[in-house]
Amino acid sequence: MGKQLVSGPKKQQTTIRDVARLSDVSYQTVSRVINNSPNVSPETRQRVLRAMRSLNYKPNKAAQMLNTNKSQIIQVITLEGKFPFNIPLPEAAGKAGYSAIYAECTMDTFAETLDTAASRMVDGIILYAPKLEIDDDELLELCNGIPLVRRDYAIGSNKITWVGFDQVRATELAVQHLLDLGHEQIAEVTGDLNAINAHVRHSTVRKFLKLHGLEPGPSVEGDYTTYERANRSGYECTVELLARGEPFTALMVANDSMAIGALYALYEHGIHVPDEISLISFDNAAHAQFTIPPLTTVNFSFDVQNKLAFQFLFELIEDPDTKPHQHVLLPELVVRQSTRQIGW
Amino acid sequence: MGKQLVSGPKKQQTTIRDVARLSDVSYQTVSRVINNSPNVSPETRQRVLRAMRSLNYKPNKAAQMLNTNKSQIIQVITLEGKFPFNIPLPEAAGKAGYSAIYAECTMDTFAETLDTAASRMVDGIILYAPKLEIDDDELLELCNGIPLVRRDYAIGSNKITWVGFDQVRATELAVQHLLDLGHEQIAEVTGDLNAINAHVRHSTVRKFLKLHGLEPGPSVEGDYTTYERANRSGYECTVELLARGEPFTALMVANDSMAIGALYALYEHGIHVPDEISLISFDNAAHAQFTIPPLTTVNFSFDVQNKLAFQFLFELIEDPDTKPHQHVLLPELVVRQSTRQIGW
């Protein structure tokens, strides 16, 4: 299996029994103090706490885990890419003794990662895997019975709890905004189309345009799995789009990081935004209001999503029989200066 | 101490003994297979491996930790702020069974965070804490004997291993570049001056200018502890700088995220970069080549730093008596289009 495990330094740890001896109680009483058990007299508790402090005692999590089958660890997993946003453990969870293990994995190492998680007895899993196409049952099987909350738009899955943004709505907001401004030739720089959210957006654009009797404009598939790639990809895709020579008056870009690159590509070609081309993107990232010009974009409240994901996960940990439920968050259009009425 | 620890589901785990029974060997032999001990006959090993697979057996890390005093966990800590860059666990470490726990903490919760780390028996700590002013001995004391590598410019500390960038050199590169272009009035938007790197840069600018017989220009202190804050802070500080009315022909900004905001503030005031003002910043972040205009900046190879930090940490874990050593990485100037010869 693993690498040879070399034993660590055998420096005698201070244990519950050392504390017990010093405070003249049984080890069980010390355990009670550690776990805030109510049945300890105030004086004893104080005495024990004092002893713990003077010995610099720290409970051994491994021993606790072995008994309780709880690690107080939440495993956060990203599949094929990094998080486009932060995923901090809620403060309350931290206070309660929880830690988070982050892992980036690929399709190949996904099962392995979940096995490690099981090995570590993590209490729950937060998964961000927009590129994962897998049956709910199969995924649950892989999770070895560990509570799971997906943090993406896992539309169609109803045996798993997830919290994601309404990508259809997001797309419609963006397209409608462009239509309202009179645009009829709308080009697209998409995200990786094997990611569910990018895919949904792309097909929604086409459907929505068709619905309004319009032909979809040219589109190029990009890569927004990391910041770095997104910047460059936005640039390169836009260059390619311009090279094709097909006309368009508005450009939809998959996210604000890609928009940075797109903006620069347009600038390089001497195309003015928004006078000649309107640019719209998604995320409402921190920099979106400081680009030149500031971006019209669709806002996703990632911190709300994050908070909910953890909340749902802790509910599930508390009661594993909680019915899985799906939470769809609504995006909002944020109009800035990268879009404009056509023909001005 | 902690919250009440509720015992988890007592679903009978499959253990080493189940595997032993099925493969008709002793549990010790199974343990040997798990740990790749050489003294197991090939046939026996195969038989055991087969049994493990068929039982979907996963070694219990808690039990292993309890014995070996090793958790195969690396604790990554950021003090007062987030990482301005990614800190992935090296792939090799992941393959070897290591995981990483990330924690953001404040000055107040720092000791607590380190205690939790000790509780969890983490094998090593990577620390990013440019705002930490603490005696080496004191810090080592807080670490409870856990190997530590600092990932910042902890200049002056020699009892601790760290890997950081030469901030003096970085600053000199930037200032020299501006001087070469004929700039003599250089303004500054700094980072948080209680962060060591920002502080060093600021004072280096002043020293360096004085050395060349020049007066330092106006400066404003910003906040670059997170992406979000950096963007906005860069904007606001630049606005403030302009409001002061003191003349300057070049602006140094603490990092590329802040530069986004600075660029926008200048744009908003109708000031052309680089024709009217040259802008230079630090980091060479992914977006630096796609801003308008692309940024002249000082490159820090964060991924090299990251790799080294982990490498040093693993060396220290391997042999705790390794002499602490300090590794200073050299930054390089990357000239793009945000700086220009004065008077053009």
Add this chain to the structure above:
DNA sequence: CCAAAACATGTGAACGGTCACATTTCTCAA
């Protein structure tokens, strides 16, 4: 061909906690 070393395998006791249950001490109403 046999002793000695090398290899393969097994047994009991940790590791540092928690659990279940037993025991002692206290409190208070009849």
Add this chain to the structure above:
DNA sequence: TTGAGAAATGTGACCGTTCACATGTTTTGG
């Protein structure tokens, strides 16, 4: 005063693994 229930505390077993050491089995060389 006493007995019963509650509160406080203690004891032994166990969680799933590795360690130290013991035992059995093979190989090797003189």
